[in-house]
Each structure stands twice: as structure tokens, then as C-alpha cells.
Amino acid sequence: MIIVGIVIVALPKKAKNDDGGKQTVEQEKTVESGDGFNIEPMSDKDIYFKPDSALPDNPVVNDMMDMANGFAILRAAYCDTELWFRFNMIVNDEIGRVKTDIIKDKGIRRAAEKYVKALVNSLRKDTILYKQSDSIVWEKVMNVYTTYADALFSRYALEHYGKIKKNDVANYMDIKQFIPNYDSIYDLRRKQSEENGRYLRLMAEQTLSFDRECLYTVEYAHQRPQEERHKAIPMLEKLMTSGKFSRYLHQVWRTWRCMRQVAESPSRDGMILNMEYNKMRFRCLNTILQQIINNPKDIYAINDFCFLATYDNIIRYSEFIYGNSAPLEQMILFPEILENDEQEE
Numbered sequence: 158m159i160i161v162g163i164v165i166v167a168l169p170k171k172a173k174n175d176d177g178g179k180q181t182v183e184q185e186k187t188v189e190s191g192d193g194f195n196i197e198p199m200s201d202k203d204i205y206f207k208p209d210s211a212l213p214d215n216p217v218v219n220d221m222m223d224m225a226n227g228f229a230i231l232r233a234a235y236c237d238t239e240l241w242f243r244f245n246m247i248v249n250d251e252i253g254r255v256k257t258d259i260i261k262d263k264g265i266r267r268a269a270e271k272y273v274k275a276l277v278n279s280l281r282k283d284t285i286l287y288k289q290s291d292s293i294v295w296e297k298v299m300n301v302y303t304t305y306a307d308a309l310f311s312r313y314a315l316e317h318y319g320k321i322k323k324n325d326v327a328n329y330m331d332i333k334q335f336i337p338n339y340d341s342i343y344d345l346r347r348k349q350s351e352e353n354g355r356y357l358r359l360m361a362e363q364t365l366s367f368d369r370e371c372l373y374t375v376e377y378a379h380q381r382p383q384e385e386r387h388k389a390i391p392m393l394e395k396l397m398t399s400g401k402f403s404r405y406l407h408q409v410w411r412t413w414r415c416m417r418q419v420a421e422s423p424s425r426d427g428m429i430l431n432m433e434y435n436k437m438r439f440r441c442l443n444t445i446l447q448q449i450i451n452n453p454k455d456i457y458a459i460n461d462f463c464f465l466a467t468y469d470n471i472i473r474y475s476e477f478i479y480g481n482s483a484p485l486e487q488m489i490l491f492p493e494i495l496e497n498d499e500q501e502e
Contacts, residue, residue, distance in 0.1 A: 196428055198240060198251035199233040204435065205259050206466075209443045217318060217453045221446055223262045224313040225466040229435065230255055230269050231305055232470040234276055236431060238298050239473045241280050242291065243425060249277045265312055272305035315463055319456035329457050330404060335368045346379045346493040354380035361392065371396055371405040375412050382491045385420045397441050402448045404457065406441045407465045413437070415490050418471050418483035425473045425481050434471065442466060 206225035212218050234255060240246040257269040279297040315321065332339045345353045354377060361373035374396060378389035393413035397406065414434045422428055442465055448458040475482035488495060 196240065196244070198237045198246070198248045199432060200237050200248070201251040201254040202233075202432065204229050204233045204432070205256065206439050206442060208446065213450060215450070215453055217459070218446070218450060219261060220313060220317075221442075221449060221459070221462055221466070223260050223265055224309070224463065225439070225442055226259050227265050227269060227309045227313075228467050230257065230260075231272070231302070231309065232431075232435075234273060235298075235302055236429075236470055236472060238276060238280065242295065243473055247280075247282055249280055249282055252280075253277045262312070265308065268305055268308040272301060275301040310467070313463065313467075315456075315460055318459045319454065321456045321460060326457075326460065332372055335366060336372060339372075342373075342376055345376065347496065349381055349493075358388070358392075367396075367399075367401045368403050368405060371403045371409050375405070375408055378412050378416060379491060379493065382416065382487075383419075383494060387416055387420075390416055394437070397437055400444055402444050402458075404461060406444065407461060407468075410438060410441050410465065411468075411486070412490060414471070415483055415486045418481070419487050423480040423484045427481070429471045429473070429481060429483075431470045438465060438468075 206222065206229060208222070212222070234252050237248040237252050241248050252273060255269070255273045257266055257273060260266040260269055276298065279294060279301060281294070336342060342357070345357065357373055357377040357380060361370050361377055364370050364373065374389060374392050378387060378393065381387070390413060393409050393416075396403075396409050397413070403409070414437075417434070418429065421430060442462060445458055445462045445465065449455060449462060452458070469482070471486075472482045475485055477485035
């Protein structure tokens with residue numbers, strides 16, 4: 158589904174009180190499509206990760222909170238710059254409202270402040286003309302983004318919290334410890350049928366193991382994954398909101414997000430539900446965080462948290478030149494779609 162007919166709309170101005178009690182006028186800007194949805198900036202909204210309950214004063218837990226919010230700021234501000242480039246939307250004020258003081262670490266807080274300020278200063282507030290100057294602005298944005306991202310990845314590198322080898326991670330994630338016959342289950346991806354779908358759904362519903370339930374539900378999603386309202390979507394949502402921990406939660410979230418977005422719109426000009434996806438991301442992060450609170454030295458849980466907290470938003474400008482980044486992720490997560498198409502040809 159390609160969304161067309163997108164226009165810039167200035168919504169009615171609304172008055173609000175500033176700190177001195179005076180009324181100021183704030184211009185609300187959005188992008189409106191003929192399909193009845195709006196595309197708005199994220200930076201001026203509640204984009205932050207919050208704990209479900211009071212947290213212990215633990216250095217590792219504090220770092221997890223700062224990491225999640227540091228990357229939330231990175232993603233939201235960058236996605237708003239894409240609105241500047243794609244829709245000529247002036248987003249400087251919205252980006253400037255990012256709350257960097259939510260980050261406790263002084264070094265990362267300063268890096269976030271510089272990031273936000275540099276983006277605001279890099280984006281022109283006049284009417285955007287698609288000339289060479291825009292490529293210069295794009296280069297500035299990417300340099301600013303990379304500088305802040307590098308600071309985050311360096312500060313919260315996994316090695317700060319313990320040693321872990323690739324083989325150890327592979328063994329930890331090995332599906333065969335939960336589903337010994339996984340090879341035959343995986344092979345069903347190449348044999349799309351209603352019967353296989355019913356079998357995998359039944360296995361997911363009947364197992365007493367939450368890890369196996371996650372795995373079988375993901376495999377169920379691989380049966381006819383291009384269906385717009387796939388029955389696996391609410392099943393995946395139920396797993397993520399259960400509060401139960403699984404080492405495969407990040408896989409559940411990625412599968413769910415990709416299916417939702419491709420069904421919503423693969424277009425650069427369509428609605429991207431990053432606010433909704435990140436709300437669910439934070440639900441999963443809270444579950445993983447509880448695991449870390451119970452055992453601050455659980456390097457595997459910390460690794461799970463790091464992966465999910467640092468994972469990119471769906472973006473409009475990706476390596477997939479015909480749309481947003483969701484179709485590219487679909488090719489990665491659901492390679493059988495292309496394989497089955499080639500076999501049919």
C-alpha cells in the first residue's frame with residue numbers, strides 16, 4: 158500500500174501560558190494524508206523509558222536506564238530530521254524540547270545536549286529547497302548523529318558489565334535446547350500451508366514453557382507472513398505484555414514490529430508507528446530490567462537489554478530505496494518470502 162496525497166498542514170494556533178503567566182502562541186504542524194492519519198514529530202512527546210516500580214540504587218541498573226533514554230533521544234530526534242527532509246516540516250522547536258536532564262550520567266547528558274543543539278542549529282527554518290545545500294545539511298545531520306551514537310555505544314559497551322564470548326551467546330540462544338526438533342519446525346517456513354499454521358499455533362498455545370511459547374509463536378508468524386492482519390500479531394503482543402521473561406523477547410518484538418509496519422505502510426510517506434513500537438519496546442525492557450535487578454551480574458540479560466534498547470526505529474531513509482526500512486527488515490526476518498516467490502516463478 159503506497160500512501161499518496163501527503164500535504165503540509167498548519168493546525169490552528171493554540172495559546173498556552175509560559176513560565177511568567179503570559180500567553181504565547183504555539184504553531185502546531187503536522188503532515189496529513191488523504192487516508193485520514195497525521196504524521197507528527199516525536200521529540201516533543203513522551204519518548205522516555207520509565208521503570209514499572211522503584212529501582213534499587215545500583216550502578217548497572219542506573220546505566221540501563223540511561224542507556225535506554227540516551228538511545229530514545231538519539232532515535233526520536235533523528236526521525237524528526239527525516240520529516241524536515243521528506244515533508245519540509247520545520248521541526249527545530251520540537252527537537253529542542255527533548256528532555257536531556259532525564260539522563261543521570263553527566264558525560265552522556267552533555268553529549269545528548271550537544272546532539273540536540275547541533276541538530277536544531279543544522280536545520281534551516283526557512284522554506285526547504287531541494288538543492289545542493291540539502292546534501293550539506295544531510296551530511297551535518299549524519300555527523301552529529303554518528304558522534305552522539307558513538308558516545309553512547311562506547312559508554313555502554315557490553316564489556317563494561319562482564320565478559321561474554323560469541324560461542325556463549327550462541328549456546329544461550331540455541332533454540333534446540335527448548336525445541337530439539339527445531340530443524341523440522343524451521344523447514345515449515347518453506348512449506349506454507351494452513352495446516353502448518355494450525356499446528357504451530359496449537360504448539361504455542363499448549364506448551365507450558367514461556368520460551369517455547371515465544372518460539373512457536375514466532376514460527377507461526379512465518380506462515381503466510383504477508384497477511385495484513387496476521388493472527389500471530391495479537392499473540393505476539395500478549396507475550397510481550399505478559400511480564401514474563403524470555404531470552405527471545407527481542408525476537409518477538411522485532412517480528413511483531415515488522416509485521417505491523419509492513420501491514421501499515423512500507424512507504425516513505427506513510428505513517429510509521431514508532432511511538433507505539435517503542436511503548437512495546439519499553440514494556441519488554443522493563444521485563445528484562447527486572448531480571449537484571451534480581452541478578453545484576455546476569456551478563457546475558459544485560460546483553461538482551463542492550464540489544465533491544467539500542468535497536469533503531471523504523472526510518473524513512475534506509476538502504477531500501479523504494480520505501481521505509483520495514484520492507485528491508487522483512488527481507489531479513491522473513492527470507493522465505495523471497496525464496497517462495499522465486500520457486501513460484
